[in-house]
Amino acid sequence: MAVLVIADNDNATVRDNTHKTVTAALRISSDVDVLVAGQGARAAAEAAAKIKGVRKVLLAESEALAQGLAEAFEAAIVPLAANYEAILTPATSQGKNLSPRIAAKLDVAQISDIVEVVDANTFVRPIYAGNALETVQSSDAKKVITVRPTVFKAAEEGGSASIETVEAGGAPAKTRFVDQQIVKSERPELTAAKIVVSGGRAMGSAEEFQRVIEPLADKLGAAVGASRAAVDAGYAPNDYQVGQTGKVVAPELYVAVGISGAIQHLAGMKDSKVIVAINKDADAPIFQVADYGLVADYKTAIPELMDELAKVGK
Structure with missing residues:
Protein backbone atom coordinates (compact mmCIF):
# COMPACT_ATOMS: atom_id res chain seq x y z
CA MET A 1 0.00 0.00 0.00
CA ALA A 2 1.17 3.54 -0.73
CA VAL A 3 0.94 6.49 1.68
CA LEU A 4 0.75 10.19 0.87
CA VAL A 5 2.15 12.74 3.35
CA ILE A 6 0.97 16.34 3.05
CA ILE A 28 2.45 1.96 7.62
CA SER A 29 4.20 1.33 4.32
CA SER A 30 7.61 1.55 2.70
CA ASP A 31 6.03 3.38 -0.25
CA VAL A 32 5.75 6.97 0.97
CA ASP A 33 5.20 9.98 -1.27
CA VAL A 34 5.13 13.61 -0.14
CA LEU A 35 2.88 16.31 -1.57
CA VAL A 36 4.33 19.82 -1.50
CA ALA A 37 1.56 22.31 -2.30
CA GLY A 38 2.06 26.05 -2.59
CA GLN A 39 3.26 28.75 -4.93
CA GLY A 40 6.90 29.00 -5.96
CA ALA A 41 7.52 25.93 -3.81
CA ARG A 42 10.20 24.19 -5.89
CA ALA A 43 12.80 24.75 -3.15
CA ALA A 44 10.49 23.16 -0.58
CA ALA A 45 9.95 20.19 -2.90
CA GLU A 46 13.70 19.75 -3.29
CA ALA A 47 14.06 19.78 0.49
CA ALA A 48 11.32 17.15 0.83
CA ALA A 49 13.08 14.98 -1.76
CA LYS A 50 16.07 14.75 0.59
CA ILE A 51 14.05 13.12 3.40
CA LYS A 52 15.20 9.54 3.77
CA GLY A 53 12.49 7.00 2.95
CA VAL A 54 10.50 9.23 0.58
CA ARG A 55 9.82 7.51 -2.75
CA LYS A 56 8.57 10.51 -4.72
CA VAL A 57 7.67 14.16 -4.19
CA LEU A 58 4.56 15.57 -5.84
CA LEU A 59 4.69 19.31 -6.47
CA ALA A 60 1.43 21.23 -6.90
CA GLU A 61 1.70 24.96 -7.49
CA SER A 62 -0.90 27.67 -7.94
CA GLU A 63 -1.82 31.06 -6.54
CA ALA A 64 -4.75 29.47 -4.69
CA LEU A 65 -2.38 27.17 -2.77
CA ALA A 66 -0.01 29.93 -1.66
CA GLN A 67 -1.77 30.69 1.64
CA GLY A 68 -2.71 27.15 2.66
CA LEU A 69 -6.49 27.41 2.19
CA ALA A 70 -8.08 24.07 3.06
CA GLU A 71 -10.50 24.30 0.13
CA ALA A 72 -7.64 24.78 -2.34
CA PHE A 73 -5.66 21.90 -0.83
CA GLU A 74 -8.73 19.69 -1.02
CA ALA A 75 -9.02 20.34 -4.76
CA ALA A 76 -5.40 19.27 -5.23
CA ILE A 77 -5.43 16.25 -2.91
CA VAL A 78 -8.73 14.48 -3.59
CA PRO A 79 -7.86 13.59 -7.22
CA LEU A 80 -4.60 12.03 -5.97
CA ALA A 81 -6.36 9.88 -3.36
CA ALA A 82 -7.09 7.07 -5.84
CA ASN A 83 -3.39 6.18 -5.81
CA TYR A 84 -3.05 5.92 -2.02
CA GLU A 85 -4.45 3.85 0.82
CA ALA A 86 -3.59 6.43 3.47
CA ILE A 87 -3.20 10.23 3.58
CA LEU A 88 -1.28 11.67 6.53
CA THR A 89 -0.92 15.26 7.73
CA PRO A 90 0.81 16.67 10.81
CA ALA A 91 -1.69 17.56 13.54
CA THR A 92 -1.02 21.28 13.14
CA SER A 93 -3.72 23.92 12.82
CA GLN A 94 -3.55 23.55 9.04
CA GLY A 95 -3.61 19.76 9.18
CA LYS A 96 -6.60 19.77 11.52
CA ASN A 97 -8.36 22.18 9.17
CA LEU A 98 -7.59 20.18 6.04
CA SER A 99 -8.00 16.54 7.03
CA PRO A 100 -11.73 16.58 7.90
CA ARG A 101 -12.51 17.98 4.44
CA ILE A 102 -10.51 15.23 2.76
CA ALA A 103 -12.12 12.53 4.90
CA ALA A 104 -15.60 13.86 4.15
CA LYS A 105 -14.91 13.95 0.40
CA LEU A 106 -13.66 10.36 0.51
CA ASP A 107 -16.56 9.31 2.79
CA VAL A 108 -14.29 7.82 5.44
CA ALA A 109 -13.74 8.43 9.15
CA GLN A 110 -10.79 10.60 10.09
CA ILE A 111 -8.32 9.15 12.59
CA SER A 112 -7.03 12.03 14.70
CA ASP A 113 -3.79 12.78 16.49
CA ILE A 114 -2.16 9.34 16.40
CA VAL A 115 0.84 8.70 18.65
CA GLU A 116 1.65 5.14 17.52
CA VAL A 117 1.25 2.97 14.45
CA VAL A 118 0.49 -0.64 15.40
CA ASP A 119 -0.04 -1.83 11.83
CA ALA A 120 -1.45 -0.51 8.57
CA ASN A 121 -5.00 -0.50 9.98
CA THR A 122 -4.45 -0.02 13.71
CA PHE A 123 -3.38 3.12 15.53
CA VAL A 124 -3.08 4.52 19.05
CA ARG A 125 -4.39 7.98 19.92
CA PRO A 126 -4.88 9.92 23.19
CA ILE A 127 -8.31 10.61 24.67
CA TYR A 128 -9.53 12.43 27.80
CA ALA A 129 -6.90 15.17 27.39
CA GLY A 130 -4.16 12.57 27.18
CA ASN A 131 -5.12 10.75 30.38
CA ALA A 132 -5.88 7.57 28.44
CA LEU A 133 -4.84 6.00 25.16
CA GLU A 134 -7.18 4.14 22.85
CA THR A 135 -6.31 1.70 20.11
CA VAL A 136 -8.48 2.14 17.03
CA GLN A 137 -8.74 -0.15 14.03
CA SER A 138 -10.09 1.09 10.72
CA SER A 139 -11.70 -1.03 8.01
CA ASP A 140 -11.95 1.92 5.60
CA ALA A 141 -10.32 1.36 2.25
CA LYS A 142 -8.56 4.70 2.65
CA LYS A 143 -7.31 6.22 5.88
CA VAL A 144 -7.12 9.95 6.54
CA ILE A 145 -4.89 10.48 9.55
CA THR A 146 -3.45 13.37 11.52
CA VAL A 147 -0.16 12.66 13.29
CA ARG A 148 1.00 14.16 16.58
CA PRO A 149 4.52 15.09 15.45
CA THR A 150 5.98 15.62 18.92
CA VAL A 151 5.82 11.86 19.53
CA PHE A 152 7.70 10.67 16.43
CA LYS A 153 11.39 11.04 15.70
CA ALA A 154 12.18 13.11 12.62
CA ALA A 155 13.17 11.16 9.53
CA GLU A 156 16.78 11.74 8.60
CA GLU A 157 18.13 13.54 5.57
CA GLY A 158 19.92 11.70 2.79
CA GLY A 159 17.13 10.75 0.41
CA SER A 160 17.11 11.35 -3.32
CA ALA A 161 13.45 11.15 -4.34
CA SER A 162 12.26 12.26 -7.74
CA ILE A 163 10.02 15.33 -8.09
CA GLU A 164 6.88 15.13 -10.20
CA THR A 165 4.59 18.04 -11.02
CA VAL A 166 0.86 17.39 -10.54
CA GLU A 167 -2.31 19.37 -11.18
CA ALA A 168 -2.99 22.01 -8.54
CA GLY A 169 -6.79 21.86 -8.84
CA GLY A 170 -9.12 24.78 -9.26
CA ALA A 171 -9.42 27.85 -7.09
CA PRO A 172 -12.09 27.72 -4.34
CA ALA A 173 -15.40 29.15 -5.52
CA LYS A 174 -16.53 30.61 -2.21
CA THR A 175 -13.33 31.12 -0.24
CA ARG A 176 -10.57 33.64 -0.72
CA PHE A 177 -7.56 34.77 1.24
CA VAL A 178 -7.99 38.29 2.59
CA ASP A 179 -5.08 39.10 4.89
CA GLN A 180 -2.77 37.79 7.57
CA GLN A 181 -0.88 39.42 10.40
CA ILE A 182 2.43 37.78 11.20
CA VAL A 183 4.15 38.34 14.51
CA LYS A 184 7.91 38.30 13.96
CA SER A 185 10.15 37.27 16.82
CA GLU A 186 13.80 36.44 17.31
CA ARG A 187 12.78 33.67 19.68
CA PRO A 188 12.36 30.08 18.42
CA GLU A 189 8.96 28.99 17.13
CA LEU A 190 7.00 27.46 20.02
CA THR A 191 6.32 23.99 18.60
CA ALA A 192 9.90 23.57 17.33
CA ALA A 193 11.82 25.05 20.28
CA LYS A 194 14.21 22.92 22.34
CA ILE A 195 13.47 25.03 25.44
CA VAL A 196 10.11 26.53 26.40
CA VAL A 197 9.40 28.87 29.31
CA SER A 198 5.69 29.17 30.13
CA GLY A 199 3.83 31.43 32.52
CA GLY A 200 0.47 30.95 34.15
CA ARG A 201 -2.34 32.88 35.80
CA ALA A 202 -0.14 33.57 38.82
CA MET A 203 1.60 36.28 36.78
CA GLY A 204 -1.37 38.54 37.54
CA SER A 205 -1.00 40.89 34.57
CA ALA A 206 0.41 41.17 31.06
CA GLU A 207 3.09 43.53 32.35
CA GLU A 208 4.20 41.03 34.97
CA PHE A 209 4.20 38.24 32.39
CA GLN A 210 6.50 40.26 30.15
CA ARG A 211 8.71 41.31 33.06
CA VAL A 212 9.23 37.78 34.41
CA ILE A 213 8.78 35.24 31.61
CA GLU A 214 10.27 36.96 28.59
CA PRO A 215 13.69 37.85 30.12
CA LEU A 216 14.06 34.28 31.39
CA ALA A 217 13.18 32.91 27.97
CA ASP A 218 15.66 35.24 26.30
CA LYS A 219 18.38 34.21 28.74
CA LEU A 220 17.79 30.52 27.97
CA GLY A 221 17.27 31.03 24.23
CA ALA A 222 13.77 29.65 24.69
CA ALA A 223 10.34 30.08 23.18
CA VAL A 224 7.61 31.64 25.32
CA GLY A 225 4.46 29.70 26.21
CA ALA A 226 1.47 30.30 28.43
CA SER A 227 -1.35 28.41 30.08
CA ARG A 228 -4.90 28.82 28.83
CA ALA A 229 -5.77 30.72 32.00
CA ALA A 230 -3.02 33.26 31.28
CA VAL A 231 -4.16 33.66 27.68
CA ASP A 232 -7.83 33.98 28.65
CA ALA A 233 -6.88 36.66 31.17
CA GLY A 234 -5.08 38.62 28.47
CA TYR A 235 -1.58 38.17 29.90
CA ALA A 236 -0.27 36.55 26.70
CA PRO A 237 -1.40 36.26 23.05
CA ASN A 238 -3.29 33.22 21.75
CA ASP A 239 -0.31 31.88 19.81
CA TYR A 240 1.55 31.37 23.11
CA GLN A 241 -1.04 28.94 24.47
CA VAL A 242 0.20 25.45 25.29
CA GLY A 243 -2.35 22.71 25.90
CA GLN A 244 -5.10 20.60 24.46
CA THR A 245 -6.80 23.66 22.93
CA GLY A 246 -3.47 25.33 22.12
CA LYS A 247 -0.16 23.99 20.87
CA VAL A 248 1.36 20.64 21.74
CA VAL A 249 5.06 20.87 22.53
CA ALA A 250 7.76 18.39 23.51
CA PRO A 251 10.99 20.37 24.05
CA GLU A 252 14.15 19.15 25.73
CA LEU A 253 13.36 21.49 28.65
CA TYR A 254 9.99 22.89 29.72
CA VAL A 255 9.93 25.47 32.51
CA ALA A 256 6.48 26.11 34.01
CA VAL A 257 6.28 29.26 36.15
CA GLY A 258 3.14 29.86 38.18
CA ILE A 259 1.19 27.16 36.32
CA SER A 260 -1.02 24.92 38.45
CA GLY A 261 -1.16 22.13 35.87
CA ALA A 262 -4.74 21.79 34.66
CA ILE A 263 -5.46 18.66 32.63
CA GLN A 264 -5.79 20.58 29.39
CA HIS A 265 -2.37 22.20 29.88
CA LEU A 266 -0.65 18.94 30.80
CA ALA A 267 -1.98 17.40 27.58
CA GLY A 268 0.09 19.88 25.63
CA MET A 269 3.46 19.56 27.38
CA LYS A 270 3.78 16.36 29.38
CA ASP A 271 5.86 14.69 26.64
CA SER A 272 8.66 17.21 27.29
CA LYS A 273 11.98 15.53 28.08
CA VAL A 274 12.63 17.48 31.30
CA ILE A 275 9.93 19.46 33.10
CA VAL A 276 10.78 22.08 35.72
CA ALA A 277 7.91 23.53 37.77
CA ILE A 278 7.97 26.59 40.01
CA ASN A 279 4.81 27.10 42.07
CA LYS A 280 4.16 28.17 45.65
CA ASP A 281 1.31 25.65 45.99
CA ALA A 282 2.89 22.34 47.02
CA ASP A 283 -0.26 20.49 45.97
CA ALA A 284 -0.35 21.87 42.42
CA PRO A 285 -0.93 19.07 39.86
CA ILE A 286 2.05 20.27 37.81
CA PHE A 287 4.37 18.65 40.35
CA GLN A 288 2.97 15.22 39.49
CA VAL A 289 4.57 15.37 36.03
CA ALA A 290 7.58 17.57 36.86
CA ASP A 291 11.08 16.11 36.92
CA TYR A 292 12.19 18.99 39.11
CA GLY A 293 9.82 20.96 41.31
CA LEU A 294 10.44 24.06 43.36
CA VAL A 295 7.80 25.08 45.91
CA ALA A 296 8.43 28.80 46.03
CA ASP A 297 7.05 32.17 45.02
CA TYR A 298 8.23 32.93 41.50
CA LYS A 299 8.85 36.53 42.58
CA THR A 300 11.73 35.20 44.66
CA ALA A 301 12.74 32.15 42.64
CA ILE A 302 13.04 33.74 39.18
CA PRO A 303 15.37 36.60 40.23
CA GLU A 304 17.59 34.04 42.00
CA LEU A 305 17.56 31.85 38.89
CA MET A 306 18.44 34.82 36.68
CA ASP A 307 21.39 35.67 38.99
CA GLU A 308 22.69 32.10 38.73
CA LEU A 309 22.31 32.10 34.95
CA ALA A 310 24.21 35.38 34.81
CA LYS A 311 27.10 33.74 36.72
CA VAL A 312 27.13 30.84 34.28
CA GLY A 313 27.16 33.31 31.39
CA LYS A 314 30.34 34.87 32.77
Whole structure:
Protein backbone atom coordinates (compact mmCIF):
# COMPACT_ATOMS: atom_id res chain seq x y z
CA MET A 1 0.00 0.00 0.00
CA ALA A 2 1.17 3.54 -0.73
CA VAL A 3 0.94 6.49 1.68
CA LEU A 4 0.75 10.19 0.87
CA VAL A 5 2.15 12.74 3.35
CA ILE A 6 0.97 16.34 3.05
CA ALA A 7 4.05 18.48 3.67
CA ASP A 8 3.99 21.27 6.22
CA ASN A 9 5.79 23.97 4.25
CA ASP A 10 6.00 27.75 3.80
CA ASN A 11 6.66 27.69 0.04
CA ALA A 12 10.40 27.89 0.70
CA THR A 13 11.20 25.26 3.32
CA VAL A 14 9.73 22.06 4.69
CA ARG A 15 9.11 22.18 8.43
CA ASP A 16 10.33 19.48 10.80
CA ASN A 17 6.73 18.29 11.30
CA THR A 18 6.92 16.80 7.81
CA HIS A 19 9.95 14.68 8.69
CA LYS A 20 8.16 13.33 11.77
CA THR A 21 5.01 12.55 9.78
CA VAL A 22 7.14 10.66 7.25
CA THR A 23 8.44 8.53 10.12
CA ALA A 24 4.85 7.61 11.03
CA ALA A 25 4.02 6.95 7.37
CA LEU A 26 6.98 4.57 6.98
CA ARG A 27 5.54 2.45 9.77
CA ILE A 28 2.45 1.96 7.62
CA SER A 29 4.20 1.33 4.32
CA SER A 30 7.61 1.55 2.70
CA ASP A 31 6.03 3.38 -0.25
CA VAL A 32 5.75 6.97 0.97
CA ASP A 33 5.20 9.98 -1.27
CA VAL A 34 5.13 13.61 -0.14
CA LEU A 35 2.88 16.31 -1.57
CA VAL A 36 4.33 19.82 -1.50
CA ALA A 37 1.56 22.31 -2.30
CA GLY A 38 2.06 26.05 -2.59
CA GLN A 39 3.26 28.75 -4.93
CA GLY A 40 6.90 29.00 -5.96
CA ALA A 41 7.52 25.93 -3.81
CA ARG A 42 10.20 24.19 -5.89
CA ALA A 43 12.80 24.75 -3.15
CA ALA A 44 10.49 23.16 -0.58
CA ALA A 45 9.95 20.19 -2.90
CA GLU A 46 13.70 19.75 -3.29
CA ALA A 47 14.06 19.78 0.49
CA ALA A 48 11.32 17.15 0.83
CA ALA A 49 13.08 14.98 -1.76
CA LYS A 50 16.07 14.75 0.59
CA ILE A 51 14.05 13.12 3.40
CA LYS A 52 15.20 9.54 3.77
CA GLY A 53 12.49 7.00 2.95
CA VAL A 54 10.50 9.23 0.58
CA ARG A 55 9.82 7.51 -2.75
CA LYS A 56 8.57 10.51 -4.72
CA VAL A 57 7.67 14.16 -4.19
CA LEU A 58 4.56 15.57 -5.84
CA LEU A 59 4.69 19.31 -6.47
CA ALA A 60 1.43 21.23 -6.90
CA GLU A 61 1.70 24.96 -7.49
CA SER A 62 -0.90 27.67 -7.94
CA GLU A 63 -1.82 31.06 -6.54
CA ALA A 64 -4.75 29.47 -4.69
CA LEU A 65 -2.38 27.17 -2.77
CA ALA A 66 -0.01 29.93 -1.66
CA GLN A 67 -1.77 30.69 1.64
CA GLY A 68 -2.71 27.15 2.66
CA LEU A 69 -6.49 27.41 2.19
CA ALA A 70 -8.08 24.07 3.06
CA GLU A 71 -10.50 24.30 0.13
CA ALA A 72 -7.64 24.78 -2.34
CA PHE A 73 -5.66 21.90 -0.83
CA GLU A 74 -8.73 19.69 -1.02
CA ALA A 75 -9.02 20.34 -4.76
CA ALA A 76 -5.40 19.27 -5.23
CA ILE A 77 -5.43 16.25 -2.91
CA VAL A 78 -8.73 14.48 -3.59
CA PRO A 79 -7.86 13.59 -7.22
CA LEU A 80 -4.60 12.03 -5.97
CA ALA A 81 -6.36 9.88 -3.36
CA ALA A 82 -7.09 7.07 -5.84
CA ASN A 83 -3.39 6.18 -5.81
CA TYR A 84 -3.05 5.92 -2.02
CA GLU A 85 -4.45 3.85 0.82
CA ALA A 86 -3.59 6.43 3.47
CA ILE A 87 -3.20 10.23 3.58
CA LEU A 88 -1.28 11.67 6.53
CA THR A 89 -0.92 15.26 7.73
CA PRO A 90 0.81 16.67 10.81
CA ALA A 91 -1.69 17.56 13.54
CA THR A 92 -1.02 21.28 13.14
CA SER A 93 -3.72 23.92 12.82
CA GLN A 94 -3.55 23.55 9.04
CA GLY A 95 -3.61 19.76 9.18
CA LYS A 96 -6.60 19.77 11.52
CA ASN A 97 -8.36 22.18 9.17
CA LEU A 98 -7.59 20.18 6.04
CA SER A 99 -8.00 16.54 7.03
CA PRO A 100 -11.73 16.58 7.90
CA ARG A 101 -12.51 17.98 4.44
CA ILE A 102 -10.51 15.23 2.76
CA ALA A 103 -12.12 12.53 4.90
CA ALA A 104 -15.60 13.86 4.15
CA LYS A 105 -14.91 13.95 0.40
CA LEU A 106 -13.66 10.36 0.51
CA ASP A 107 -16.56 9.31 2.79
CA VAL A 108 -14.29 7.82 5.44
CA ALA A 109 -13.74 8.43 9.15
CA GLN A 110 -10.79 10.60 10.09
CA ILE A 111 -8.32 9.15 12.59
CA SER A 112 -7.03 12.03 14.70
CA ASP A 113 -3.79 12.78 16.49
CA ILE A 114 -2.16 9.34 16.40
CA VAL A 115 0.84 8.70 18.65
CA GLU A 116 1.65 5.14 17.52
CA VAL A 117 1.25 2.97 14.45
CA VAL A 118 0.49 -0.64 15.40
CA ASP A 119 -0.04 -1.83 11.83
CA ALA A 120 -1.45 -0.51 8.57
CA ASN A 121 -5.00 -0.50 9.98
CA THR A 122 -4.45 -0.02 13.71
CA PHE A 123 -3.38 3.12 15.53
CA VAL A 124 -3.08 4.52 19.05
CA ARG A 125 -4.39 7.98 19.92
CA PRO A 126 -4.88 9.92 23.19
CA ILE A 127 -8.31 10.61 24.67
CA TYR A 128 -9.53 12.43 27.80
CA ALA A 129 -6.90 15.17 27.39
CA GLY A 130 -4.16 12.57 27.18
CA ASN A 131 -5.12 10.75 30.38
CA ALA A 132 -5.88 7.57 28.44
CA LEU A 133 -4.84 6.00 25.16
CA GLU A 134 -7.18 4.14 22.85
CA THR A 135 -6.31 1.70 20.11
CA VAL A 136 -8.48 2.14 17.03
CA GLN A 137 -8.74 -0.15 14.03
CA SER A 138 -10.09 1.09 10.72
CA SER A 139 -11.70 -1.03 8.01
CA ASP A 140 -11.95 1.92 5.60
CA ALA A 141 -10.32 1.36 2.25
CA LYS A 142 -8.56 4.70 2.65
CA LYS A 143 -7.31 6.22 5.88
CA VAL A 144 -7.12 9.95 6.54
CA ILE A 145 -4.89 10.48 9.55
CA THR A 146 -3.45 13.37 11.52
CA VAL A 147 -0.16 12.66 13.29
CA ARG A 148 1.00 14.16 16.58
CA PRO A 149 4.52 15.09 15.45
CA THR A 150 5.98 15.62 18.92
CA VAL A 151 5.82 11.86 19.53
CA PHE A 152 7.70 10.67 16.43
CA LYS A 153 11.39 11.04 15.70
CA ALA A 154 12.18 13.11 12.62
CA ALA A 155 13.17 11.16 9.53
CA GLU A 156 16.78 11.74 8.60
CA GLU A 157 18.13 13.54 5.57
CA GLY A 158 19.92 11.70 2.79
CA GLY A 159 17.13 10.75 0.41
CA SER A 160 17.11 11.35 -3.32
CA ALA A 161 13.45 11.15 -4.34
CA SER A 162 12.26 12.26 -7.74
CA ILE A 163 10.02 15.33 -8.09
CA GLU A 164 6.88 15.13 -10.20
CA THR A 165 4.59 18.04 -11.02
CA VAL A 166 0.86 17.39 -10.54
CA GLU A 167 -2.31 19.37 -11.18
CA ALA A 168 -2.99 22.01 -8.54
CA GLY A 169 -6.79 21.86 -8.84
CA GLY A 170 -9.12 24.78 -9.26
CA ALA A 171 -9.42 27.85 -7.09
CA PRO A 172 -12.09 27.72 -4.34
CA ALA A 173 -15.40 29.15 -5.52
CA LYS A 174 -16.53 30.61 -2.21
CA THR A 175 -13.33 31.12 -0.24
CA ARG A 176 -10.57 33.64 -0.72
CA PHE A 177 -7.56 34.77 1.24
CA VAL A 178 -7.99 38.29 2.59
CA ASP A 179 -5.08 39.10 4.89
CA GLN A 180 -2.77 37.79 7.57
CA GLN A 181 -0.88 39.42 10.40
CA ILE A 182 2.43 37.78 11.20
CA VAL A 183 4.15 38.34 14.51
CA LYS A 184 7.91 38.30 13.96
CA SER A 185 10.15 37.27 16.82
CA GLU A 186 13.80 36.44 17.31
CA ARG A 187 12.78 33.67 19.68
CA PRO A 188 12.36 30.08 18.42
CA GLU A 189 8.96 28.99 17.13
CA LEU A 190 7.00 27.46 20.02
CA THR A 191 6.32 23.99 18.60
CA ALA A 192 9.90 23.57 17.33
CA ALA A 193 11.82 25.05 20.28
CA LYS A 194 14.21 22.92 22.34
CA ILE A 195 13.47 25.03 25.44
CA VAL A 196 10.11 26.53 26.40
CA VAL A 197 9.40 28.87 29.31
CA SER A 198 5.69 29.17 30.13
CA GLY A 199 3.83 31.43 32.52
CA GLY A 200 0.47 30.95 34.15
CA ARG A 201 -2.34 32.88 35.80
CA ALA A 202 -0.14 33.57 38.82
CA MET A 203 1.60 36.28 36.78
CA GLY A 204 -1.37 38.54 37.54
CA SER A 205 -1.00 40.89 34.57
CA ALA A 206 0.41 41.17 31.06
CA GLU A 207 3.09 43.53 32.35
CA GLU A 208 4.20 41.03 34.97
CA PHE A 209 4.20 38.24 32.39
CA GLN A 210 6.50 40.26 30.15
CA ARG A 211 8.71 41.31 33.06
CA VAL A 212 9.23 37.78 34.41
CA ILE A 213 8.78 35.24 31.61
CA GLU A 214 10.27 36.96 28.59
CA PRO A 215 13.69 37.85 30.12
CA LEU A 216 14.06 34.28 31.39
CA ALA A 217 13.18 32.91 27.97
CA ASP A 218 15.66 35.24 26.30
CA LYS A 219 18.38 34.21 28.74
CA LEU A 220 17.79 30.52 27.97
CA GLY A 221 17.27 31.03 24.23
CA ALA A 222 13.77 29.65 24.69
CA ALA A 223 10.34 30.08 23.18
CA VAL A 224 7.61 31.64 25.32
CA GLY A 225 4.46 29.70 26.21
CA ALA A 226 1.47 30.30 28.43
CA SER A 227 -1.35 28.41 30.08
CA ARG A 228 -4.90 28.82 28.83
CA ALA A 229 -5.77 30.72 32.00
CA ALA A 230 -3.02 33.26 31.28
CA VAL A 231 -4.16 33.66 27.68
CA ASP A 232 -7.83 33.98 28.65
CA ALA A 233 -6.88 36.66 31.17
CA GLY A 234 -5.08 38.62 28.47
CA TYR A 235 -1.58 38.17 29.90
CA ALA A 236 -0.27 36.55 26.70
CA PRO A 237 -1.40 36.26 23.05
CA ASN A 238 -3.29 33.22 21.75
CA ASP A 239 -0.31 31.88 19.81
CA TYR A 240 1.55 31.37 23.11
CA GLN A 241 -1.04 28.94 24.47
CA VAL A 242 0.20 25.45 25.29
CA GLY A 243 -2.35 22.71 25.90
CA GLN A 244 -5.10 20.60 24.46
CA THR A 245 -6.80 23.66 22.93
CA GLY A 246 -3.47 25.33 22.12
CA LYS A 247 -0.16 23.99 20.87
CA VAL A 248 1.36 20.64 21.74
CA VAL A 249 5.06 20.87 22.53
CA ALA A 250 7.76 18.39 23.51
CA PRO A 251 10.99 20.37 24.05
CA GLU A 252 14.15 19.15 25.73
CA LEU A 253 13.36 21.49 28.65
CA TYR A 254 9.99 22.89 29.72
CA VAL A 255 9.93 25.47 32.51
CA ALA A 256 6.48 26.11 34.01
CA VAL A 257 6.28 29.26 36.15
CA GLY A 258 3.14 29.86 38.18
CA ILE A 259 1.19 27.16 36.32
CA SER A 260 -1.02 24.92 38.45
CA GLY A 261 -1.16 22.13 35.87
CA ALA A 262 -4.74 21.79 34.66
CA ILE A 263 -5.46 18.66 32.63
CA GLN A 264 -5.79 20.58 29.39
CA HIS A 265 -2.37 22.20 29.88
CA LEU A 266 -0.65 18.94 30.80
CA ALA A 267 -1.98 17.40 27.58
CA GLY A 268 0.09 19.88 25.63
CA MET A 269 3.46 19.56 27.38
CA LYS A 270 3.78 16.36 29.38
CA ASP A 271 5.86 14.69 26.64
CA SER A 272 8.66 17.21 27.29
CA LYS A 273 11.98 15.53 28.08
CA VAL A 274 12.63 17.48 31.30
CA ILE A 275 9.93 19.46 33.10
CA VAL A 276 10.78 22.08 35.72
CA ALA A 277 7.91 23.53 37.77
CA ILE A 278 7.97 26.59 40.01
CA ASN A 279 4.81 27.10 42.07
CA LYS A 280 4.16 28.17 45.65
CA ASP A 281 1.31 25.65 45.99
CA ALA A 282 2.89 22.34 47.02
CA ASP A 283 -0.26 20.49 45.97
CA ALA A 284 -0.35 21.87 42.42
CA PRO A 285 -0.93 19.07 39.86
CA ILE A 286 2.05 20.27 37.81
CA PHE A 287 4.37 18.65 40.35
CA GLN A 288 2.97 15.22 39.49
CA VAL A 289 4.57 15.37 36.03
CA ALA A 290 7.58 17.57 36.86
CA ASP A 291 11.08 16.11 36.92
CA TYR A 292 12.19 18.99 39.11
CA GLY A 293 9.82 20.96 41.31
CA LEU A 294 10.44 24.06 43.36
CA VAL A 295 7.80 25.08 45.91
CA ALA A 296 8.43 28.80 46.03
CA ASP A 297 7.05 32.17 45.02
CA TYR A 298 8.23 32.93 41.50
CA LYS A 299 8.85 36.53 42.58
CA THR A 300 11.73 35.20 44.66
CA ALA A 301 12.74 32.15 42.64
CA ILE A 302 13.04 33.74 39.18
CA PRO A 303 15.37 36.60 40.23
CA GLU A 304 17.59 34.04 42.00
CA LEU A 305 17.56 31.85 38.89
CA MET A 306 18.44 34.82 36.68
CA ASP A 307 21.39 35.67 38.99
CA GLU A 308 22.69 32.10 38.73
CA LEU A 309 22.31 32.10 34.95
CA ALA A 310 24.21 35.38 34.81
CA LYS A 311 27.10 33.74 36.72
CA VAL A 312 27.13 30.84 34.28
CA GLY A 313 27.16 33.31 31.39
CA LYS A 314 30.34 34.87 32.77
